[in-house]
Amino acid sequence: MSGGPTVDGHDANGQHANGQHADGRDANEHHTDGREVDGRGVDGPVPGRRGAGAVVALAGRIVLAPAVLAVAGALVLTTLVMLAVGVDPALAYPALVRGALYDGNLEYTIAAFVPTLGMALAFAIPLRAGEFNLGGDGQMALGGVVAAALALNVTLPAGLGVLLPLVAAALTGALVAGISAPLRTRLGVPAIVTTLLVSTPAVALASYLVRFPLAEQGTGNAQTPTLPDAAHLPALAGSEYVTLGLPLIALLTAAWLLADARGVLGYEIRATGSNREFARYGGVAVNRLAAVTLAGGGAFAGLVGALIVLGPPYRFVDGALTAPGYTFTAIAAVLLATGRPVAVPFTVALLTILSAGGPGMERDAGVPSQLTQIVQGLIIVIVAVFATVRHVRRRRNARTEAGA
Amino acid sequence: MNIFEATFFAAVLTATAPVVLAALGGLLSSVSGVFNMALEGQLLWGAFTAVVFSYLTGSAWLGVLGGVLATVLYSAILSVSAVTFRADPVVVAVGMNLLALGLTAFLMRQVFGVGGTYTSPDLRGLPTLADLGLDVPVLGSQSPLVPVTLALVVAVALWLKRTRAGLRLRGIGQHADAAESLGLRVGVYRHGVVLAAGALCGLAGAQLALGNVTLFSEGMSAGRGWVAVVAVMLGGSRPYRVLLACLLFGAAEAFGFRLQGAGLPQQAADAAPYVITLLALVVAGAAGRRRQTVEAR
Numbered sequence: 001m002s003g004g005p006t007v008d009g010h011d012a013n014g015q016h017a018n019g020q021h022a023d024g025r026d027a028n029e030h031h032t033d034g035r036e037v038d039g040r041g042v043d044g045p046v047p048g049r050r051g052a053g054a055v056v057a058l059a060g061r062i063v064l065a066p067a068v069l070a071v072a073g074a075l076v077l078t079t080l081v082m083l084a085v086g087v088d089p090a091l092a093y094p095a096l097v098r099g100a101l102y103d104g105n106l107e108y109t110i111a112a113f114v115p116t117l118g119m120a121l122a123f124a125i126p127l128r129a130g131e132f133n134l135g136g137d138g139q140m141a142l143g144g145v146v147a148a149a150l151a152l153n154v155t156l157p158a159g160l161g162v163l164l165p166l167v168a169a170a171l172t173g174a175l176v177a178g179i180s181a182p183l184r185t186r187l188g189v190p191a192i193v194t195t196l197l198v199s200t201p202a203v204a205l206a207s208y209l210v211r212f213p214l215a216e217q218g219t220g221n222a223q224t225p226t227l228p229d230a231a232h233l234p235a236l237a238g239s240e241y242v243t244l245g246l247p248l249i250a251l252l253t254a255a256w257l258l259a260d261a262r263g264v265l266g267y268e269i270r271a272t273g274s275n276r277e278f279a280r281y282g283g284v285a286v287n288r289l290a291a292v293t294l295a296g297g298g299a300f301a302g303l304v305g306a307l308i309v310l311g312p313p314y315r316f317v318d319g320a321l322t323a324p325g326y327t328f329t330a331i332a333a334v335l336l337a338t339g340r341p342v343a344v345p346f347t348v349a350l351l352t353i354l355s356a357g358g359p360g361m362e363r364d365a366g367v368p369s370q371l372t373q374i375v376q377g378l379i380i381v382i383v384a385v386f387a388t389v390r391h392v393r394r395r396r397n398a399r400t401e402a403g404a
Numbered sequence: 405m406n407i408f409e410a411t412f413f414a415a416v417l418t419a420t421a422p423v424v425l426a427a428l429g430g431l432l433s434s435v436s437g438v439f440n441m442a443l444e445g446q447l448l449w450g451a452f453t454a455v456v457f458s459y460l461t462g463s464a465w466l467g468v469l470g471g472v473l474a475t476v477l478y479s480a481i482l483s484v485s486a487v488t489f490r491a492d493p494v495v496v497a498v499g500m501n502l503l504a505l506g507l508t509a510f511l512m513r514q515v516f517g518v519g520g521t522y523t524s525p526d527l528r529g530l531p532t533l534a535d536l537g538l539d540v541p542v543l544g545s546q547s548p549l550v551p552v553t554l555a556l557v558v559a560v561a562l563w564l565k566r567t568r569a570g571l572r573l574r575g576i577g578q579h580a581d582a583a584e585s586l587g588l589r590v591g592v593y594r595h596g597v598v599l600a601a602g603a604l605c606g607l608a609g610a611q612l613a614l615g616n617v618t619l620f621s622e623g624m625s626a627g628r629g630w631v632a633v634v635a636v637m638l639g640g641s642r643p644y645r646v647l648l649a650c651l652l653f654g655a656a657e658a659f660g661f662r663l664q665g666a667g668l669p670q671q672a673a674d675a676a677p678y679v680i681t682l683l684a685l686v687v688a689g690a691a692g693r694r695r696q697t698v699e700a701r
Contacts, residue, residue, distance in 0.1 A: 373506025380499030
């Protein structure tokens with residue numbers, strides 16, 4: 001199974017191993033090619049295509065980017081679904097936006113951005129090496145349980161009381177995801193299957209631990225007692241729900257982006273994702289990288305579990321980690337970024353707004369919040385189609401030019 | 405706890421039938437060279453649409469038919485994007501599984517006005533064989549779709565092995581370009597097989613929602629489609645081996661229910677089928693590896 005086409009929209013055929021958009025096109029074209037997301041490539045007149053023409057060309061490229069087309073296509077199809085079952089889109093969409101951004105809801109949305117971005121890294125890191133991690137739920141739940149158990153049973157001073165559970169949760173997540181690595185490299189079972197198969201028992205184990213050994217006595221609720229004060233993640237100034245988790249995950253994301261773009265490890269991971277055999281030939285320890293990336297992704301999932309548990313309401317509530325569906329919102333966001341890691345925080349923000357607005361839409365317009373899952377599923381399908389279609393068309397053009 | 409009694413075997417068959425049907429779809433797709441990981445979503449969609457059509461028509465069999473047709477339509481997403489547009493079938497499948505989860509949960513609230521689980525005395529479930537006057541041991545408590553499932557396993561095995569079309573399908577899976585150069589229309593075969601997998605998943609969903617029980621609940625496929633994917637990995641292109649792998653899963657699920665009855669927590673029952681499936685993968689993978697090493701010498 002090749003991760004190539006999904007990682008950066010290219011076929012896994014070696015010639016793209018050195019990064020994105022290295023296809024042999026002339027310099028003029030290259031200047032605006034595929035840089036829509038970070039806005040570079042706008043500055044400076046393009047030789048032979050000045051002023052308005054260049055702006056139109058750029059605008060055309062932005063509009064026709066697979067990500068933009070996918071979101072637009074998904075929204076159109078979702079609107080059709082709404083009309084088919086008699087929901088008024090003119091009521092639903094404004095309610096969705098209000099539910100995410102207005103009336104003091106923005107704080108919840110920012111709070112939901114943190115776990116979604118973390119889960120996006122949990123999926124994106126292995127994907128760069130061509131491995132699919134669909135088991136984020138299990139890694140997150142066990143990470144959260146370990147963090148809660150540690151905070152409840154070990155008395156620690158203030159700073160360490162937060163740090164130790166976070167680290168332990170990350171290690172737990174790494175271990176849970178790491179199980180899939182030898183299965184992939186020694187037995188040849190794809191990680192997409194094993195991560196998912198491990199996830200269900202992992203969630204069940206976390207649920208069991210929270211309901212029985214760690215349960216709060218006497219209330220009958222499936223939750224742990226409130227964690228001691230030393231284990232509370234400090235909230236950011238002026239906020240109730242946004243904690244120190246936000247700067248932490250932002251920092252880690254920046255570190256990953258840097259390592260991916262500039263680091264040796266990042267280069268080796270990208271090379272493996274583009275063409276596994278080519279990378280192996282070039283001296284990359286591809287099997288070790290599968291383990292490193294899966295464990296790295298799992299570590300982020302475990303960390304997210306701890307960030308949720310150590311934040312308000314400062315306890316592990318059974319189902320509270322997996323119910324909001326962070327894992328699959330994040331997967332949709334990463335696939336929407338079509339191989340541009342820099343775009344991931346933005347696609348995560350977009351899809352977080354979509355899913356965080358769901359409950360508000362349900363309350364105000366009476367439209368079930370599951371609508372947001374429909375949008376996400378459609379986005380994934382459409383982006384997969386557009387990524388290939390664009391690539392095939394480009395290859396065909398290249399072949400025509402070469403033949404002429 | 406006696407596990408060697410008729411009711412246990414009946415429980416195994418009940419748990420196995422939907423997985424076998426979905427796995428047959430996965431097997432056909434994989435033989436043709438299309439990796440079909442969207443079984444989970446199609447199974448869920450089949451279960452939901454079968455319930456909807458049974459509710460609308462008041463007939464369980466029309467429910468089955470509606471479920472099958474609706475799931476064929478749903479599987480066209482995979483066939484069009486992966487076969488026509490050559491999109492990555494794995495990514496498309498991830499999207500389709502999520503889409504099915506969202507669509508069923510959304511439409512259930514719109515159509516039935518409830519979330520979580522829908523059931524109603526008006527909802528017609530499939531009769532058991534005993535209801536139809538065929539009170540044979542073990543099978544008597546099953547829906548007619550269970551013997552149909554077993555027959556389909558035999559049919560698929562014979563079709564792949566003994567017919568011209570089956571041979572051609574295997575050829576396409578082994579070397580699509582070579583098959584194309586012999587004049588076979590690779591795309592047509594692949595479209596047909598992916599849509600057939602949709603029909604089988606629709607049947608699986610109908611058996612799950614109208615045969616095993618008579619209700620629909622959110623996410624009721626509960627990983628069975630993924631177990632079917634694993635069964636195809638374990639069994640390769642041999643339908644009887646795939647059936648065996650599915651029976652292993654069914655036995656684990658039935659055993660899990662027994663454990664729950666014996667006082668173990670529900671979480672153990674939830675986890676049992678997946679742990680067993682994983683162990684089977686590891687054992688089979690290790691055995692395959694050893695065989696390769698021996699052959700290499």
